[in-house]
Amino acid sequence: MNRKTLVLPAVAALLTPLLAGCGGGDKSRAIVVGTTDQFIATEDAPAPLDPAFAYDTGAWNVLRQTVQTLMRVPRGSGQPVPEAARSCGFSDKESESYRCTLREGLTFADGTPVTAEDVKFSVERVLAIKSDNGTAALLSNIDTVETKGDLEVIFHLKTPDATFPYKISTPVAGILNKAKYDGRKLREGFDVDGSGPYTMKAETDGDKVTKFVFTKNAKYKGDITLRNDKVELRTFGDADGMDKALRDDAIDVAGRAMSQAQIRELTEKPQEGIDLTETPGLEIRYLGFNTKAPAVEEKAVRQAMASVVDRGRLVDQVYGPTAEPLYSLIPSSITGHATSFIDTYGQPNPAKAAKILRDAGVQTPVKVTLHYTTDHYGTETAEEFEALRAQLNATKLFDARIQGTEWSKFRPAQKRGDYAVYGLGWFPDYPDPDNYVAPFLDSDNFLNTPYVNQSVRDRLIPQSRREADRNAATPVYEQIQKIVAKDVPVLPLWQGKQYVAARDDVTGVEWALNTSSDLLLWELGRGTA
Template sequence: MRACSAALLLVAALLSGCNVRSDFGNFGNSNRIVMGISDNVVVTDPASGYDPGSWLVFNNVFQSLLSFQTGYSEPQPEAAKKCTFLTSRTTYRCTLRDNLTFSNGNALTSEDVKFSFDRTMKIDDPSGPAPLLSSIEDITTPDAMTIIFHLKAPDMAFPGKIASGGGSIVDHRTYSADSLQKSENVVGSGPYKLDSIDNSRAVFSVNSNYRGSARIKNSGIIIIFYRGDQRSLALALEKGDIDIAYRGLTAQDISQVSSSGTAREGGIEVVEGSSAEVQHLVFNMSDPLVGKIGVRKAIAYTINRYALINDIYRGTASPLYSIIPAGILAHNTAFFDMYGDGPQPEKAKRALLAEGLTEKVKVTLWSTPIRYGPSTDEEFEAIAKQLNDSDLFEASVRSVPFGRYEKGIAAGEYGIYVKGWVPDYPDPDNFTQPFFGEDNVLRNGYRNSDITDRILPKTASESDRAHTRKDFSELQDQVARDLPILPIWQGKQYAVAHGRISGLRLTLDPSTVFRFWELEKT
């Protein structure tokens, strides 16, 4: 009963006709949009925070020199009117738009741009985007409108990196150069201002000082935080207290609403968009058992992705057989080619026997609720059952809060754990460099010198990204052979909204930038 309570509430909402009501006070103009999410906004300072909730703020409150705009797959000018690599390919020059202003009225100049990048790299917050900027050697500003980035080595993915939340520009008069800003004093130059934020909600209004590419179609956004409480999120949708439910409904909820004629009659619509979000099993290469290639191969031969997609995710994700997801340049199916698409018990058994393992192998799968989706714990229980049903493993699941989870990974305490990834920019570099470069996010002890020292630098220096396909394909094949991680699924983006809301299809795309300004309420 507990597992289906949120879905039942959604069905009740559809049958009730979803009368509009708001318990969130008077927020002004009626076309201000209320959205519920399960994520939390961890921080509001772009020098920290690498989570989806925080980047939701960064992408709408701050400007970057370039941005991922609706309908474009490559970064387009935003705070800059032009950016280009110079002949050397290690020098990148940007020229600002005229008359840029922060929400507090201060002028935005090249000094603020340099300050913002220098600040993020100096603070180097463990949870921040500083690793995205590691290719920067120095930044110079010959005048108030010009910024020149001097790179340590050619990095043709650099435009995508500075178009992400990691390239957010802050006011040098308001922000400290060496410490993080408190959330009650957020100053940006983006389309919206953050008026207030607490543990329950964030309130955004339109920034009248904004000068950029966005065309704003509403008077503001209110985000209500449900912190993994799908029942309350569904209840809010029922009451009409929220216009949109985003990043929080379970796969079962979405599946039931999608197939319900009552939903359409009640004015509720499920909007689906493409996504490059992925999830992997990560193997600790130093673990006494999981560090054995035969154990990892046996797991790869045993897991049934299609069962997970059908039973847990109800078709709201797709099986993933590569490091680089479908829709991104250089995607291949290396893991399918090597380990197949379904259980192969004899191959799994032989892999364990090659390691001298004749008894059931005891493994613990470590999970964390909410952070990588509301169904992660349920998914891991299903994976453990698949392993146990093979009679080759004795698997169990442990789920711990995210703070403790990250500390356990850093300490090398977990043999097998989950890692989800929402890309910063839609380039194969963002699915490889952060995972297999120096100081990578996996922290599982895997290092392949051919990848780190040859393939990644080579692909980074290639200006024609199509020419990187062969090298990225080779990288994926090497990772599939070494098996430090096992790709599980590629997500789809969903939002459930009342019919009075339009524009969602313009913001659910592989860039993963949720553009407040595209939403309109009628």
């Protein structure tokens, strides 16, 4: 076994010709990838793969293979590049008008031509449906969509937004065949019709997907080069099952999400024929609060929790070297990062927390339940919440309990506001500080939170988006992070690294999982790198 790390983007360009020539094995034999993501159609979420609803990493990893977007983030990250578009760019200095020209000859997988009207339909459909999953928020700054002929589409924005190219590179802006999708209604089930690099067939057991089969789309025209003809994405109930399948040679790649114990074992006790690859990651984990719930409505309760949670001990106890403490919503590797929580509260201090509660007239111990999902973020989540409960209860200031729920029920309950405190992870839609702020604090946000700070929504977020030079927006993001640390609508805990384990005859593994945890299945091939 070899331990690999992802090459730096600066070196990547030098290696591209070599990598492109690799994987000379049998392209027709399916590469089998494992995942612990679950895909379930429920009464609360009957359309998990509709771009107007889908807003989790697992669903996006299916959509990225099957629907095209005008732009895409290239391998190794960086600024978005044209995909379904031949060219895109702002046509004004204020970043309020964004013009794209489609590639000629684009068709959906069934042969229907892709036109500018399809782009307009797809975007306006998301805004019209405005699902409660927060998806539409990514496109909410669009005022109108104009088409000129079959190939040109112009987005007129309400306010300047230098991050807009990133937003239309996400599956929410996927181009759909309007003959297959209702403009006002979600498409239930697991069918997807697009013009992406693969067609897809889902195999199900009742309302749950067991396997996705991706087959090369012969009609695809775009910026992506496929290094295989077929990929199977198989779902596993837990990381142990996926790990066993890899060791038994039943799958070729173990993707999301390996456990910390498995990563350690493959590092310390290499297995013949299996390579472990570490790739840069931008995942964060945090506690969210329903700031209208009686248990945590008083800001002092949330501040007291922020004063006693020991992130370093939590990471050491549960995640080891696969994670590091996080003291802001914006992770350390993203422009604009600050350490606002440690700057505000210092090291864990029960005495400081007691004073905060006492000054606010809050009686102790504060009774609170910490809710987490049992089947979405990996096997360590339960252990993490047991550790958090122990930390809170050790102060005698809290009487904390924990409750685990499967994702298909957890997420709808969280959106309804059923939970006062809940744990979530965030895998960025695009690698920009805006995507660690707006989904939590802007209107129509992912959390469906009752927390509102008008200065952040009306002044600071719009101000940050005016800066085409993202480094110039750093002072604005620092202000936002200070406000979050003071009000504590969310409590950042840690940021993670990413690992993929694969059979040693599989190539392209280092590119197949990008910093946003997107599976880029077209990068995988067979042969000798």
